[in-house]
Amino acid sequence: MIGGVLTWLVLALVLVLFGARAWVVETNRGRLTTAGATQRGLTWAVAASVALLVVMAMVNGGLTLTGLLINGEAETGTPSDSAPVVSQQAPAAPAAPAPAPAPAP
Amino acid sequence: MTSETRNTGPGRGAASASSTRTAESTQYLDPNRSASPVDQPTTAVRPPSPHPQGEPSDTPRPPTPAPRDAGPLSPLWVWGSPVLAVLAVVMLPLAAATTNLDDLGGWGLAAVLSPFGWAALVLAIAACVVELWSKRPRIPMLGIATTVLILCSFGMPSVVMPQARFTTAWLIGGFVDALAGTGVPPTGVDARFYWPAFFAQWAWFRDAAGVDNLDVVLRWFPAAVVAVWAIGVYALARSMLGGTRAPWVAAWLFLGLNWIEQDYFSPQATGIVLLLTVLTFALGPLATRRTDTAGVAGWPRPHPGSPRLPRWRRWLVSAMTPPNSPTLPPRQLLLIYFSAALCLLAIAPTHQLTPFAIIGQLVVLAVVGRFRGRGLVIVATLGVGIYILIAGRDFWMTQISMITGGGDEGGAIEAGFFERLEGDTGQIVVKLLRALMPVLTWLLAIVGAWVYWKRRRDLVPILLAVVPMGMAAVQSYGGELLLRVILYGLPVLTILAVDALRAFVRADRRREIALGIGMLILFPVLLLIRGGNDAYMDVTTEDVAMTRQAYDQAPPGALVQPLSNVGPYGLEGIGEHNRAPGVEGCTQIANDPLRCIDQMQPQTLLFYESIEKEGVVLNGEQPGWSTRIRDQLIASGQYRATYQNGFNAVLVRVVAPQ
Structure with a gap:
């Protein structure tokens, strides 16, 4: 749970850094003075944050999913897009039906 | 030629000046501009300022040259299309009143549709064609005629039937109902709840509107969402084909070939809106083109007899040559990046397949250097990957077979076609027509790809159409996968097909009449195909x-x-x-x-x-x-x-x- 939240936070960080880098790159395009150092710094920051995100993703389920994909060891269910409704729980015991008046046609 | 309208930097200014001028001239609507045999494509950029750099902005602009044929149009062209469009709309209530849905059988809606309904469709087509044939087609009128055409084709079931057809639309309405109020998707019911954005969005709308059902939305959703798709195809075609008429033809052809019926109230319908938005950004305002300074751009050899450089050198030059930059101001570019990123992130929790279709198409464009902002590919990939990994954990822990296929090789094709080829004569004919339409689409598109290649030396569009076919690997998804693979490629396929049709009529302008007749055949066939299941889809x-x-x-x-x-x-x-x-x-x-x-x-x-x-x-x-x-x-x-x-x-x- 906490790992998942942290992964979402790192994704948010990646998006913010991507946005900041895009801002620096685009607003300095065509100027005589460019933001070379800032741009390089942000590029490294983006790369580092992406690497961190990949690590977080692998730790929080990525390795498990990879294992499942390679080994195919998983409890499988029916694809539900073609079979509209798939029950995965025992149905609740319904109460005895109460006689209902027939609706008007 | 979207990318040719770019700043090419000081080193390439002279080389690209002529092409830039040519492309910029296409920013203005001038039906008499036809000196070149090929319409130049347009871009979604602002017209360039006529002021040279450094010149004060209060210098009077040079007058826009008047069109050569500025005389008044005949009343036929002025009033023809509006009158036909109004008549088409007037026919619709009559069609609704005189169509007997109790007689629905294996031939579906087409067999019971009132003559007023057919008349409405013919009038709508005539409204479109008349306006397009005018000497000066009016964009607002073309827009209205296209809207009427959508209403008389895709909207016809909504007009003549009192409720939304299609079982799945009602089921998705039930999903929305399950989320409304609590906002929490039920677990263990349906895998689609792992992608709940669409259901949550409409549950929110429903709660905010204070209503307890979405029956009216379900009924009119197909016509509305197809209208948005048509706008997307029009915008794409403006970027890829140029001209003033071809983009409209592309939008109509897209409508005519779109029998796939994925426009019901569903996540994928919204997903395709988002996909088209991103694709329009990438091929329009963000489009670039690498300039190969080695003189030989790409493979195969573009000009007969030209010296062929070593492949490694061409790759090296191509890789080291930065793409041209869009001419948009930085803030507009940043706004487009933001909007595109938002769309890409929104697709992730909306639908299972659409994110992979758009990521695949963006990867193709990024590899060949055809759009600026390649970070969007990374953003989309990370967004989708993290969503599936974290939010979809329960899904892939229990239903991994949807990804791996579970040994059901060939399942999608079997479920998509062979298992559906059953029923009475009407059903069989309709289903065979459904199989014929993609074949026709692909044949036209392949001819169009050849024409496009001859004209632009560009194979990227056909690649964009092919990329979604890679999803066919997910065989266990079911029969609808095949339909969606066709749909994801359809916008680009129809644009290529229009290039083929344009080349066809340029050889002899009288062939335009054949195209008009083709449209008169295509749309009734569309109505027959789409309504083919209405005997048991009518609600x-x-x-x-x-x-x-x-x-x-x-x-x-x-x-x-x-x-x-x-x-x-x-x-x-x-x-x-x-x-x-x-x-x-x-x-x-x-x-x-x-x-x-x-x-x-x-x-x-x-x-x-x-x-x-x-x-x-x-x-x-x-x-x-x-x-x-x-x-x-x-x-x-x-x-x-x-x-x-x-x-x-x-x-x-x-x-x-x-």
């Missing part, structure tokens, strides 16, 4: 009211099941009344009614007229088969009828489930 107001009453009367948690999976049985009660025990061979009770009912013991059984018709036209049952089952159940003493009217009925279990 009546009585069906809806009966179903709601059945759910109201069902005890909490009681199992409510339809005899067969058609009709609006899923409009509510998802997660509460649909947790059926898994019984082999009973995905729908009609497969083996008495055994399935005996083992599943549903508390309430729903019978619709559409179920009766499904059995007759699709499964070869004798008329009255559903009534016989109903009578048998009542005679057994297990069920009693709380509602009966014709083929519609609600049976409630008398014996308590064991």
Whole structure:
């Protein structure tokens, strides 16, 4: 749970850094003075944050999913897009039906 | 030639000046500009300022040259299209009043549609064609004529039927109902709840509007969403084809070939809106093109006799040459990046397949250096990956077979075509026409790709259409996968097809008449194909009211099941009344009614007229088969009828489930 939240936070960080880098790159395009150092710094920051995100993703389920994909060891269910409704729980015991008046046609 | 309207930097200014001027001239609507045999494409950029850099902005602009043929148009061109469009709309209520839906059979809506409906469609087509043939086509009028065309084709079922057709649309309405109020998707019910953005969005709309159902939205959603798709295709075609008429033809051809019927109230319909938005950004305002300074751009050899440089050198030069920059101001570019990123992130929790289609298309464009902002590919990939990994954990832990295929090789093709090729004569003909349409589309598109290559030396569009086919690897997804693969490629395929048609009519302008006649054939065929299942996809107001009453009367948690999976049985009660025990061979009770009912013991059984018709036209049952089952159940003493009217009925279990 906490790992998942942290992964979402790192994704948010990646998006913010991507946005900041895009801002620096685009607003300095065509100027005589460019933001070379800032741009390089942000590029490294983006790369580092992406690497961190990949690590977080692998730790929080990525390795498990990879294992499942390679080994195919998983409890499988029916694809539900073609079979509209798939029950995965025992149905609740319904109460005895109460006689209902027939609706008007 | 979107990318040619770019700043090419000081080193390449002279080389690109002429092409830039040519492309910039296409920013203005001038139907008489036809010196070049090929219309130049336009871009979604602002017209360049006529002021040289450094010149004060208050310098008077040079006057825009008047069109050569500025004389008044004849009344036929001025009033023809509006009058035809109005007549088409006037015909619609008459069509609704005179179409007898009780006669729906294997040929579907086309067989019962009133002559007024057909007249409306013909008039709408005529409105489009007349305006396009005008010397000075008016963009607002073309927009209105296209809207009327959509209303008379895709909207025709909504006009003549009192409720939304299509079982799945009602089921998704039920998903929305399950989320409304609590905002929490039910678990263990349906895999689609792992991508709940669309359901949550409409649940929010529903709650905010203070209504308790979305029946009207369901009914008109197809026409509305197809109109948005058509706008996307028009914008794409403006970027890829240029010209003033070709983009409209592309939008109409897209409509005419779009029989796929994925426009019902569904996540994928919204996903395609987002996909088209991103693709339009990438091929329009963000488009670039690498300039190969080696003089030989790409493979195969573009010009006969030109010296062929070593491939490694061409790759090296291509890789080291930065793409041209868009001419947009930085803030506009940043706004487009933001919007595109937002769309890409929004697709991730909306639909299972659409993110992979757009990521694949963006990867193709990024690899060949055709759009600025390649970070969007990374953003989309990370967003989708993290969503599936974290939010979809329960899904892939339990349903990994949807990804790996589960040994069901060839399942999608089988389910998408061969398993559906059944039913009476009407059903078979309609289904064969459905198979024919993609073949026709691809043939036209391949010819168009050849024309495009001859004109632009560019193979990227056909690659964009091919990329979604890679998703066919997910065979276990089911038959609808094939439909979506076709749909994801359809916008680009139709644009290529229009390039072929344009080359066809340029050889002889009289061939435009043939295209007009082709449009008159295509749209009625579309109506036939799309309405082919309406015998059992039609939903009546009585069906809806009966179903709601059945759910109201069902005890909490009681199992409510339809005899067969058609009709609006899923409009509510998802997660509460649909947790059926898994019984082999009973995905729908009609497969083996008495055994399935005996083992599943549903508390309430729903019978619709559409179920009766499904059995007759699709499964070869004798008329009255559903009534016989109903009578048998009542005679057994297990069920009693709380509602009966014709083929519609609600049976409630008398014996308590064991």
